[in-house]
Amino acid sequence: MRRDAYESWGRYPRHRPALVWRLWGSSERLPPLREGMTVLARGYGRSYGDSCLNEGGLLLDTRGLNRVVAFEPERGILRCEAGVSLAQVLSLIVPHGYFLPVTPGTRWVSLGGAVANDVHGKNHHRAGSFGCHVRAFEVVRSTGERFVCTPTQHGELFRATIGGLGLTGLLTWVELQLRPVETAWMRVEIIPFEHVRDFFRLSQESDEAWEYTVAWVDVTARGRQLGRGIFWRGNHARRGEAPARLPSQSQGLSLPLEAPSWMLNPWSARALNALYYRLQRWRSGPKLMPYERFFYPLDGLRNWNRLYGRRGFLQYQCVFPPREAESAVEEMIGRVAAARATALLGVLKRFGEIPSPGMLSFPRPGTTLAVDLALEGKRTWHLLEELDELVRQTGGALYPAKDARMPPEMFAASFPQWRAFCAYCDPAFSSSFWRRVTAGMLSCGAS
């Protein structure tokens, strides 16, 4: 694979590693490092910004760590090498009546990547983050030492590695506690809403009875329709509510080429948002659907990130604390809409109270809003600086997995415990993201 093939999902920034090393087995030794060279593990590159990039350093491609180590169907415990994807896990466990305890919006994520970003799903209010369900993993340090970590064995390294952005070493395998399900189907309700304020009411009403809740919002609509959207709530269908057979796996489509950069602009983005809103309104109501359509609608179009053309795009994802959430979310959507940005995908989700186990975990009580934005030069940068200010004033945080630009002060405000975390970083492990957000603040071993 060419070195320039190792880009992130947003395709910005374009940082190249000096060297790529493919790993093929969890007992393999790390390659020798040249003096001063940094190293970073990488999964499927589904992080949007630069947390999976290591400019000028060594990148460990972990996708060859793809073996299932052990599966205990009686207890729902699964141990796999860290490069195994969530897609691979699902195809093994669903026929046995299990599901992932937490899943992000794509299944093309490795177990190592899911741990390193302590990812969240639509059930955060019920299940917390991914790390809450991790029983154990192995970390290999640049010295060659291996540590098997659990909440009680090397517990501090366990907590530093969950959400630790790959900076504590290489994960070779991960052991998970799975969630039992009776079928592979979802009972879903699709509810359109007219204004972002309705999202908070719907979330409040739904979180008790529905395991999964999330909303798509139109971040280009203004005035009385500000933040109009579609609320999705779902539960795993029980036996008797769904066909006994497994749903057929759809292959999906693939975007073969990069779209020309002019194709997406403020007007086409507005039109696409309006079209999506109307289509989903028309589809509203109760539905029974295969799990993959509910959890992974974006996986239906592979390489959809090419829609933004060569310039790439950013995702801005923040979380606001519960008390400020309603007004801050309204304010943020208002600013994006008023800026007439080329914004396509807005996603809103309420996080619950279950604490995340990682020292640098992003999920925390409050409401998270994610917006995809085309890169339009200075005006995008100005808008995001305004949004940073709003996040900072309300005591919120930005999500590193989606970030390509937050300044060091914003990182420190989002993760005040980052200095304590530094004690667990491996001195040779680093990323483009880490060097950017710690620039001028301190070197904590990691260069």
Ligand SMILES: Cc1cc2nc3c(=O)[nH]c(=O)nc-3n(C[C@H](O)[C@H](O)[C@H](O)COP(=O)(O)OP(=O)(O)OC[C@H]3O[C@@H](n4cnc5c(N)ncnc54)[C@H](O)[C@@H]3O)c2cc1C
């Ligand atoms: C369409 C889409 C939807 C998404 N939805 C969500 C969502 O709902 N919730 C959410 O939380 N995230 C979401 N994400 C983000 C994604 O889940 C995370 O970025 C995830 O970490 C990507 O995993 P990966 O295997 O691609 O890892 P990469 O992006 O390659 O790497 C991510 C981090 O993990 C580290 N890492 C990877 N493998 C290892 C290893 N073996 N050992 C040590 N460190 C390792 C890397 O160093 C890096 O710091 C979404 C992304 C996309 C593209």
